[in-house]
Amino acid sequence: MNTNENFESESEQRILESVADALLVLSNVGYGDYSTRLELKEGDNSPLASLYAGINDMIAALGTEQEKAQQYQQELEGKLATIERQRIAIQELSTPIMEVWDGVLCVPVVGLMDTARSSEMTSALLRAVVEKGAKCAIIDITGIDVMDTRTVDHFVRMAKAVRLLGSECVLTGMNPHIAQTVVHMGLDLSNVITHRNLRDALQQYVDMLLQSSS
Amino acid sequence: MKPVVPQFGPPSMVNYEIRGWVDVLAARRAIRILAGEIGFLPREATELSIVASELGSNILKYGRYGSLASQPVDRAGEGKGMTLSARDFGPQFHDLAMALQDGYDDRGPLDPMQLFGRKGIGGGLGAVLRLTHSFAVHPLADGKEIVVVRYLKRPKPV
Numbered sequence: 001m002n003t004n005e006n007f008e009s010e011s012e013q014r015i016l017e018s019v020a021d022a023l024l025v026l027s028n029v030g031y032g033d034y035s036t037r038l039e040l041k042e043g044d045n046s047p048l049a050s051l052y053a054g055i056n057d058m059i060a061a062l063g064t065e066q067e068k069a070q071q072y073q074q075e076l077e078g079k080l081a082t083i084e085r086q087r088i089a090i091q092e093l094s095t096p097i098m099e100v101w102d103g104v105l106c107v108p109v110v111g112l113m114d115t116a117r118s119s120e121m122t123s124a125l126l127r128a129v130v131e132k133g134a135k136c137a138i139i140d141i142t143g144i145d146v147m148d149t150r151t152v153d154h155f156v157r158m159a160k161a162v163r164l165l166g167s168e169c170v171l172t173g174m175n176p177h178i179a180q181t182v183v184h185m186g187l188d189l190s191n192v193i194t195h196r197n198l199r200d201a202l203q204q205y206v207d208m209l210l211q212s213s214s
Numbered sequence: 215m216k217p218v219v220p221q222f223g224p225p226s227m228v229n230y231e232i233r234g235w236v237d238v239l240a241a242r243r244a245i246r247i248l249a250g251e252i253g254f255l256p257r258e259a260t261e262l263s264i265v266a267s268e269l270g271s272n273i274l275k276y277g278r279y280g281s282l283a284s285q286p287v288d289r290a291g292e293g294k295g296m297t298l299s300a301r302d303f304g305p306q307f308h309d310l311a312m313a314l315q316d317g318y319d320d321r322g323p324l325d326p327m328q329l330f331g332r333k334g335i336g337g338g339l340g341a342v343l344r345l346t347h348s349f350a351v352h353p354l355a356d357g358k359e360i361v362v363v364r365y366l367k368r369p370k371p372v
Binding site for chain 1: 235236242256257260261263264267268271316334335336337338340341344345
């Protein structure tokens with residue numbers, strides 16, 4: 001009787017210890033430690049051992065998932081950074097102001113011309129005219145199919161400001177719709193030269209340069 | 215809100231969360247495509263994407279964050295068209311009548327020196343008015359919603 005009771009209380013004791021171990025390990029997992037495992041004895045086939053093995057497998061699976069999640073997080077941050085860089089690049093590229101000849105700036109405008117873009121372009125162009133001491137600025141709007149009337153007005157004012165800064169201003173590539181808007185609004189383009197395309201504008205300017213130097 | 219972009223099949227709707235400039239670029243492109251599917255001419259579709267761009271950039275400038283949505287409409291008497299709604303979670307207009315004027319924003323006239331700077335030209339809402347057939351501002355508890363409509367055929371004046 002004594003030995004039986006001892007045996008029972010001993011197994012109870014072992015079970016309680018095992019449960020305590022398990023709880024300790026699970027609380028470690030709760031704190032984010034997925035490397036912790038429950039100790040298993042070789043050859044132990046008791047139900048508790050099976051439970052331990054199951055818990056260890058579960059912790060391993062959680063660990064793998066966590067690693068994957070961290071990887072995804074890093075990838076995502078990398079991609080967001082790329083998008084931000086590309087956005088800035090697009091903004092830079094969206095108003096490329098190229099010096100195509102000595103003192104001759106060319107601004108090929110493509111894409112959507114909304115009010116934000118027109119004000120950005122204006123400040124970039126006027127700054128470039130001053131910084132580069134441009135004698136001629138050719139603004140090519142072949143790539144713009146439509147502008148709001150106020151934007152057209154702003155455009156023409158920008159061309160006049162370029163003239164005030166001492167540089168010729170040439171508009172090329174105006175399409176019939178925009179031309180109609182200009183006329184309809186009664187805008188004065190008398191000081192602004194227009195050509196059908198960039199090639200003609202450049203040709204005329206170079207001819208003028210060669211003539212004046214001869 | 216998940217972005218829904220119409221690609222194949224009959225025209226559906228567009229709905230983009232606007233939290234940054236990338237969202238405005240994506241939304242205005244989707245709106246241009248939707249406009250084409252509804253039957254607007256390419257030039258008109260570009261005008262509608264200008265409207266989307268103006269409303270979207272206003273959300274970013276003044277409305278903190280919000281969304282741009284668009285869907286086809288078919289109203290008795292007016293015919294087929296498209297609505298665009300710009301919802302934001304920012305402050306109400308102080309003076310809508312003034313903000314609608316070219317050269318002004320909600321706070322007053324824009325300094326002509328700044329017109330050549332980065333603050334815009336005060337013409338965004340003016341452009342929206344000119345390029346659409348109806349315009350309405352709905353103040354909400356946590357922001358406001360601007361709803362504009364453009365029909366395939368300009369409605370006859372009453």
